[in-house]
Amino acid sequence: MADRGMITIEIDGKSVSVEKDTTILEAARSIDIFIPALCYSELVEPYAACRLCIVEVNDGRKTKLVTSCNYPVRRPITVYTSSESVMRNRKIILEMMLSRWPNVQVIKDLAKNAGIEQPRYQHPSVDLNPNACILCGLCMRVCEQGIWDNIINFMNRGAERAVRMPYDSEQPHCVGCGACAEICPTGAITMVEDPNQPFDAEMIRKAGMRITEEMIKFDKEQCDMRGVGTAHLVEIMDAYDLLPVMNYRFGKHEDTPKISSDVFRKHFTKGKPDGCWLGCIMACAKAIENFELKTGPYKGEKVLVDGPEYETVGGSSNMGIFDPYFVAEYNFYCDTYGLDTISFSTMTAFIMECYEAGVLDIEKTEGLELHFGAKDAALELLHQIGRGEGFGLIAGKGIRYMKKYFVENFGADPNFVYDIGMEAKGMEYSEYVTKESLAQQGGYGIALKGAQHDEAWLIFMDMVNKQIPTFEDKAEALHYFPLWRTWFSLCGLCKLPWNDVEPADNAETDEPAKVPGHVQGYCEFFEGVTGKPQTMDSLIRMSEKVYNFQRVFNLKMGFGRREHDAIPYRSAGPVTVTEYESRQERYDTQLREEVGIDPSGMSSEEKVARMRKFRETQYEHLLNAVYKRRGWTNDGVPTVAKLTELGIDFPDVIELVKKHGG
Amino acid sequence: MITVNGITLDWYEGKTIHDVLQEMNYLFPLLIARINGKLIPRNKYDSTVIPDGATVDIIHLMSGG
Ligand code: SF4
Ligand code: SF4
Ligand code: FES
Numbered sequence: 001m002a003d004r005g006m007i008t009i010e011i012d013g014k015s016v017s018v019e020k021d022t023t024i025l026e027a028a029r030s031i032d033i034f035i036p037a038l039c040y041s042e043l044v045e046p047y048a049a050c051r052l053c054i055v056e057v058n059d060g061r062k063t064k065l066v067t068s069c070n071y072p073v074r075r076p077i078t079v080y081t082s083s084e085s086v087m088r089n090r091k092i093i094l095e096m097m098l099s100r101w102p103n104v105q106v107i108k109d110l111a112k113n114a115g116i117e118q119p120r121y122q123h124p125s126v127d128l129n130p131n132a133c134i135l136c137g138l139c140m141r142v143c144e145q146g147i148w149d150n151i152i153n154f155m156n157r158g159a160e161r162a163v164r165m166p167y168d169s170e171q172p173h174c175v176g177c178g179a180c181a182e183i184c185p186t187g188a189i190t191m192v193e194d195p196n197q198p199f200d201a202e203m204i205r206k207a208g209m210r211i212t213e214e215m216i217k218f219d220k221e222q223c224d225m226r227g228v229g230t231a232h233l234v235e236i237m238d239a240y241d242l243l244p245v246m247n248y249r250f251g252k253h254e255d256t257p258k259i260s261s262d263v264f265r266k267h268f269t270k271g272k273p274d275g276c277w278l279g280c281i282m283a284c285a286k287a288i289e290n291f292e293l294k295t296g297p298y299k300g301e302k303v304l305v306d307g308p309e310y311e312t313v314g315g316s317s318n319m320g321i322f323d324p325y326f327v328a329e330y331n332f333y334c335d336t337y338g339l340d341t342i343s344f345s346t347m348t349a350f351i352m353e354c355y356e357a358g359v360l361d362i363e364k365t366e367g368l369e370l371h372f373g374a375k376d377a378a379l380e381l382l383h384q385i386g387r388g389e390g391f392g393l394i395a396g397k398g399i400r401y402m403k404k405y406f407v408e409n410f411g412a413d414p415n416f417v418y419d420i421g422m423e424a425k426g427m428e429y430s431e432y433v434t435k436e437s438l439a440q441q442g443g444y445g446i447a448l449k450g451a452q453h454d455e456a457w458l459i460f461m462d463m464v465n466k467q468i469p470t471f472e473d474k475a476e477a478l479h480y481f482p483l484w485r486t487w488f489s490l491c492g493l494c495k496l497p498w499n500d501v502e503p504a505d506n507a508e509t510d511e512p513a514k515v516p517g518h519v520q521g522y523c524e525f526f527e528g529v530t531g532k533p534q535t536m537d538s539l540i541r542m543s544e545k546v547y548n549f550q551r552v553f554n555l556k557m558g559f560g561r562r563e564h565d566a567i568p569y570r571s572a573g574p575v576t577v578t579e580y581e582s583r584q585e586r587y588d589t590q591l592r593e594e595v596g597i598d599p600s601g602m603s604s605e606e607k608v609a610r611m612r613k614f615r616e617t618q619y620e621h622l623l624n625a626v627y628k629r630r631g632w633t634n635d636g637v638p639t640v641a642k643l644t645e646l647g648i649d650f651p652d653v654i655e656l657v658k659k660h661g662g
Numbered sequence: 663m664i665t666v667n668g669i670t671l672d673w674y675e676g677k678t679i680h681d682v683l684q685e686m687n688y689l690f691p692l693l694i695a696r697i698n699g700k701l702i703p704r705n706k707y708d709s710t711v712i713p714d715g716a717t718v719d720i721i722h723l724m725s726g727g
Contacts, residue, residue, distance in 0.1 A: 229727075513721075
C-alpha cells in the first residue's frame with residue numbers, strides 16, 4: 001500500500017517512493033545510487049551551477065536532460081542516471097573542468113571515473129592550484145542561508161570570477177564559524193586568524209560545526225529555535241498540563257492559543273541572525289520591532305521588544321492574562337526597569353490570588369484592582385515598581401517580603417499565604433507547574449540560587465517517561481543534571497545548544513537524556529581552548545567542586561541547610577479544594593493507587609489533607625536521598641569527608657561545616 | 663491492551679506510534695519511541711504497527727533553559 005502523499009518513481013530500473021518535491025538527487029541517494037554533484041549540499045538550497053548532476057528524465061511523454069539536484073519529483077517519472085546521453089554530456093563538462101582546474105583532487109577523481117586522464121585542450125584561464133576555487137557557490141550559500149550572515153560572495157565575471165569578501169577586505173562581521181571552509185570541496189578557504197589563540201582552533205571549529213550542521217538540518221522539525229525561540233514551549237507545556245495558570249493553580253487554559261508561538265511568530269523579526277551574541281547558530285533570542293507602547297513613560301513610542309521567551313509568556317498565563325500585546329508590553333518595561341519577567345509575573349500572580357481571596361482589597365493596593373487577568377492593573381503595578389511608588393513599593397520587594405507583610409499588616413492567614421507564595425530561598429519560581437513531578441519539586445527547592453529550573457528540568461523524565469521511579473533514581477538525576485548544568489555557568493556558555501537540538505543518532509545512545517554526542521563536543525571545546533583532554537566525568541568533577549563550594553557559601557550566608565530547601569505546598573500539590581476538584585480523577589486515582597486509601601465518601605477538604613500529608617512526606621524522603629547521593633549530612637550540609645575528597649577542605653570551610661554538623 | 667509509559671491504552675488492529683502520540687496528546691518534538699524495547703525511527707511513526715500487549719516507551723528529552 002502506497003503511503004499517502006508519496007510518489008513512486010523509477011531510477012535506473014529501481015523503484016523508490018518519495019515525498020512530493022523531493023529532488024531526484026535526494027531520491028537517488030536514498031537508494032544508494034551515486035550521481036556526481038559538486039555544487040550540492042544538504043545544508044543549502046540547490047544552485048545548479050556545476051551541471052554535473054544531470055540525468056535523463058522521461059515523464060511518459062518526452063525525455064529530457066535535467067539537473068537532478070534541483071529537479072523536484074511531482075509525478076511518476078523514469079530516471080536514467082548514466083544513459084549514453086548523460087555520460088556524454090557529463091564527460092564534456094568534466095573535461096572542461098579538468099582543463100581549467102587540473103590539480104583539484106575532487107575533479108581529478110570524477111574525471112578519472114568518467115574515463116578522462118588528460119583533457120584534450122588547455123583552458124584559457126587554467127589554474128594549477130590544487131586548492132583552486134571551482135566556483136560551486138557552496139561557501140556563500142552556507143554563509144547566507146545557514147549562518148544567516150552574508151559575508152562572502154562572487155565578484156567579477158568570466159575568468160575573473162572569484163569568491164571574495166566585500167571590497168576584498170577583512171570583514172569584521174564574519175563570525176569566524178568556519179562553515180564556509182568546512183563545506184568547500186576543494187579546500188580553497190582556510191581560516192587564517194585566531195585572535196584568541198586557543199590551544200587547537202581546529203578542534204573547536206570541528207565541534208562547533210557539528211552543532212551548526214544539526215541546527216541547519218534538524219531545527220525546523222525539532223524545536224524551531226531559529227523560528228520562534230523558546231516560545232515554542234508555550235503550547236507544549238499547555239498540552240502536558242504544565243503551563244502555570246493563575247498562580248500555578250492549573251496547568252492549561254482554553255485561551256492558550258492566543259499566546260502560542262504561532263501568534264508570536266507573526267510578530268518576530270525574520271531572516272536576521274538573532275542570537276545573544278554574534279555567531280550563535282541557535283539564535284533563539286527573538287525580537288519584535290516597531291512595537292507601539294500603550295502605557296508608561298514611553299507611551300506612543302515604537303520600540304524594539306527583546307523577546308518574548310517562554311518564561312515571559314508563561315508568566316503571563318500565570319497572571320491569567322492571554323493577550324500577546326500585553327506580553328510584549330510587560331516584557332519591554334521589565335527589561336527597561338531592570339526587572340526580571342519571571343519574578344514580576346510570579347509575584348503578581350501571588351498578589352492576584354491574594355486579591356481574589358480577600359487578603360488584599362482595593363484600599364490595601366491603593367486603587368489597583370488586581371484580579372487574575374487584570375492587564376491594565378498589572379501594567380500599572382509594574383510602573384509603580386519602576387517608580388518606587390504606591391503598592392509597587394511593597395510588591396517590588398518580592399514574595400518573601402510580602403508574605404510576612406500581609407500577615408503582619410493585613411491580618412492574612414499565614415498558612416494560606418505561605419502555601420501559595422511561590423518562592424524558595426527568597427527567589428520567585430520560574431514558569432512550570434511541578435505538582436506531578438517530585439523530582440522537579442526537588443529541582444526547584446534544592447537549587448542553590450533559589451527556585452529556578454536551570455539546575456535541573458526533570459519533569460518529562462519523571463512525570464511523563466517515568467524513567468526515574470525510585471527516590472534513588474531521582475536523587476541520581478538531581479546529582480548529575482545540576483552538576484552538568486553548573487558546568488555551563490563555569491565556562492560562561494549557554495546551555496541551549498546542548499539540548500535544544502539533538503544529533504541524528506541521539507536516540508541510539510545509551511543515555512539520550514544526557515545527549516552524549518554533545519557532551520563529547522563540550523569536552524572537545526574545553527580541550528581545544530585549554531589543551532587539557534576531558535571526559536564527561538572530569539567535567540562533572542569540575543562542577544562538583546564549585547557546587548559544593550556554593551552550598552558552603554549558602555551555609556555561611558544562612559541559606560544552606562535542610563530548612564532552606566523547603567518549598568511552598570502549591571508546588572507539591574493542590575492547596576485548595578478548587579484545585580483538587582479541577583483534577584479530581586487524577587488525584588482520586590493517586591489516593592487509591594499511591595497513598596492506598598479509598599477516597600469515595602471523603603469530602604474534598606479531607607482528600608486535600610490526605611494528599612498533602614502524603615506528598616509532604618515524599619518530599620522529605622527525596623531530600624534524604626539527594627543529600628545522601630551528594631555526600632551531605634541529612635541536614636543538607638557537605639561533610640568533611642566530601643570536601644576533603646574534592647580537595648576544597650580549606651580550614652575556614654571545614655570550621656564552618658563542622659559547626660553545622662558536617 | 664498496550665502500555666504506554668506505564669499507562670494502559672486500548673489496542674486495535676493497525677494502531678501506530680503516530681496514533682499513540684495523538685491519543686496521548688504528546689506534542690513535544692524531541693521524542694524517542696520504542697516498541698518492546700526496539701527503537702522506532704521518527705520517519706516510521708505512522709507506518710509502524712504496534713502489536714497487542716506491547717510495551718511502548720515514548721521518551722521525552724528536555725529542552726529550554
Ligand atoms: S567563517 Fe562563517 S561567517 Fe565567516 S564567511 Fe565563513 S561562513 Fe560566513
Ligand atoms: S571557495 Fe570553495 S565552496 Fe566557495 S565557491 Fe569556491 S570551491 Fe565552492
Ligand atoms: S550538483 Fe546539481 S548542478 Fe551542481
